[in-house]
Amino acid sequence: MAKFVLLLHSDGEAWKKLSPEEMQKKVEKYLAWRNKPFVVDGAGLVRDTGRVIRAKGDGVSVTEGPFSESAEVMGGFYTIEAADYDEAVKLSLDIPHIGLGTIEIRQVMVYNT
Amino acid sequence: MQESGSPALLEHLFRRESGRIVAWLAGLLGSAHLQLAEDAAQEAMLRAAQTWAFEGIPPKPEAWLFRTAHNYAISSVRRGVVFSSKADALVAALETVSQPVLDLDAEQSLRDDELCMVFMCCHPKLAPDAQVALSLKLVGGFSTEEIARIFFSEPSTIAQRLVRAKRLIREQNLTLAMPAKAHLEERLSSVLKVIYLMFSGGYAAHSGEDLIRGDVCLEALRLGRLVASSSMGAPRVDALVALMALQAARLPARTDVAGDLVLLEEQDRRLWDESLIALGFTYFDRSIAGDEISEWHVQAAIAATYASAASSAEIDWAAILEHYDQLMEMTDSPVVALNRAVVVMKVHGAEASLAALIPLQGKSALRKYHLLPAVRGHVLAALGRLDEAKAAFSAALECDCTLPEKRFLQRQLAMVSIQLHGS
Numbered sequence: 001m002a003k004f005v006l007l008l009h010s011d012g013e014a015w016k017k018l019s020p021e022e023m024q025k026k027v028e029k030y031l032a033w034r035n036k037p038f039v040v041d042g043a044g045l046v047r048d049t050g051r052v053i054r055a056k057g058d059g060v061s062v063t064e065g066p067f068s069e070s071a072e073v074m075g076g077f078y079t080i081e082a083a084d085y086d087e088a089v090k091l092s093l094d095i096p097h098i099g100l101g102t103i104e105i106r107q108v109m110v111y112n113t
Numbered sequence: 114m115q116e117s118g119s120p121a122l123l124e125h126l127f128r129r130e131s132g133r134i135v136a137w138l139a140g141l142l143g144s145a146h147l148q149l150a151e152d153a154a155q156e157a158m159l160r161a162a163q164t165w166a167f168e169g170i171p172p173k174p175e176a177w178l179f180r181t182a183h184n185y186a187i188s189s190v191r192r193g194v195v196f197s198s199k200a201d202a203l204v205a206a207l208e209t210v211s212q213p214v215l216d217l218d219a220e221q222s223l224r225d226d227e228l229c230m231v232f233m234c235c236h237p238k239l240a241p242d243a244q245v246a247l248s249l250k251l252v253g254g255f256s257t258e259e260i261a262r263i264f265f266s267e268p269s270t271i272a273q274r275l276v277r278a279k280r281l282i283r284e285q286n287l288t289l290a291m292p293a294k295a296h297l298e299e300r301l302s303s304v305l306k307v308i309y310l311m312f313s314g315g316y317a318a319h320s321g322e323d324l325i326r327g328d329v330c331l332e333a334l335r336l337g338r339l340v341a342s343s344s345m346g347a348p349r350v351d352a353l354v355a356l357m358a359l360q361a362a363r364l365p366a367r368t369d370v371a372g373d374l375v376l377l378e379e380q381d382r383r384l385w386d387e388s389l390i391a392l393g394f395t396y397f398d399r400s401i402a403g404d405e406i407s408e409w410h411v412q413a414a415i416a417a418t419y420a421s422a423a424s425s426a427e428i429d430w431a432a433i434l435e436h437y438d439q440l441m442e443m444t445d446s447p448v449v450a451l452n453r454a455v456v457v458m459k460v461h462g463a464e465a466s467l468a469a470l471i472p473l474q475g476k477s478a479l480r481k482y483h484l485l486p487a488v489r490g491h492v493l494a495a496l497g498r499l500d501e502a503k504a505a506f507s508a509a510l511e512c513d514c515t516l517p518e519k520r521f522l523q524r525q526l527a528m529v530s531i532q533l534h535g536s
Contacts, residue, residue, distance in 0.1 A: 019256030020127035023162040028122055030166035044167040076167040
């Protein structure tokens with residue numbers, strides 16, 4: 001089984017439009033999804049744009065970003081197990097995050113020695 | 114954080130805690146800073162949603178929400194988000210609670226905060242519409258959009274109403290404290306009215322596609338019980354709670370699977386909520402322990418008579434009519450008179466019912482109320498005056514009503530038409 005990381009972007013505004021009750025319903029859906037057997041792990045990320053460290057001359061530069069041109073920030077991530085990309089996508093088609101932001105699926109690289 | 118959060122959160126946790134947090138923070142900050150209290154509650158829900166979704170539910174979710182809202186309020190004041198010359202005093206007020214309600218021993222004081230909030234929302238300086246909207250928003254944790262749906266209004270209309278009400282609270286410096294003794298009676302009456310208006314808003318137009326309305330009924334019932342269990346408790350509060358519990362018990366039977374209306378007499382009593390019926394009778398017994406007989410008592414007695422009949426055939430219509438006569442002496446509400454006319458038909462027949470309807474024609478309060486022509490149509494059809502019945506049902510369909518009601522009226526109209534042309 002390969003591992004995949006689902007990066008969940010979120011614009012925050014979509015959440016804000018929900019009533020407390022609707023937010024709760026949404027959380028319940030996430031939690032149910034998170035309990036699926038192929039989900040390994042998950043964590044939320046602090047809602048700001050993060051920092052980016054780059055080489056600059058001899059030293060480094062630290063900037064805010066990298067999403068400065070978009071309102072979307074990374075809301076959190078899940079790690080799931082799947083045979084391949086196709087399956088990973090298929091397993092993720094009912095993720096409750098749909099409608100609240102985009103979902104990026106990336107495979108975790110494994111070196112076979 | 115728990116390793117894997119339970120998929121089902123406590124029922125209505127966010128909505129209930131949102132109201133409690135607003136009441137609690139507003140109590141600390143004063144009514145001038147209602148907005149900050151609301152923002153803090155919203156932020157707590159938002160952060161909870163976005164954290165819990167990934168990491169599961171924390172061991173004490175309520176405490177988590179209170180702490181998060183509290184932190185947000187303190188940091189907002191410190192960052193100067195809230196413009197106030199009294200920023201230091203506000204922070205100090207917030208810091209009087211260093212361990213924000215972490216133990217639920219504070220349950221009682223939270224209930225007091227909520228009660229104060231209910232009384233402020235029902236302040237007589239606010240219009241009744243605003244009182245209901247504010248209570249739903251601040252105490253009930255309903256969103257502006259949800260309130261708009263309940264009252265068939267535009268969200269912008271409700272938003273404006275809320276903004277105006279909050280401005281008035283600020284300008285008039287309405288406090289979050291229980292009213293002084295001299296005003297208690299008057300204020301309690303308006304609180305009970307608002308709670309019942311809230312209840313009717315959820316009950317009257319219940320439809321299958323809008324489940325939120327049932328929630329509104331239960332929220333009104335919760336507030337009623339909150340008042341009943343406080344120092345403000347009185348027999349008439351118990352009577353109101355009884356009335357709401359007995360009516361709410363019938364909600365599951367009021368619509369069929371298609372979301373169409375089911376008349377009381379045709380309701381499947383097995384669908385009635387037994388625990389609410391039991392609750393209703395408990396409060397009803399308590400309400401008649403004293404000497405007081407209020408409008409709520411009589412209304413509760415009507416609901417209790419319906420509920421205590423073993424089947425719809427055994428409803429004691431004569432007793433219900435007596436209650437309505439009593440109610441007519443206490444109120445000049447044309448809606449009560451209309452309901453009474455329906456009962457008159459059961460007891461004295463259609464001719465008498467039609468006579469009871471005559472004085473209601475042209476009452477401005479009923480001008481756009483679909484039930485007046487609908488009841489007329491029903492009575493006229495029973496008298497065989499089918500042409501007039503048809504006209505009455507058509508007139509009812511011209512009025513505003515919910516889709517299930519519309520479908521119901523259309524069926525009545527069709528039935529009359531078939532009788533007219535078929536025979």
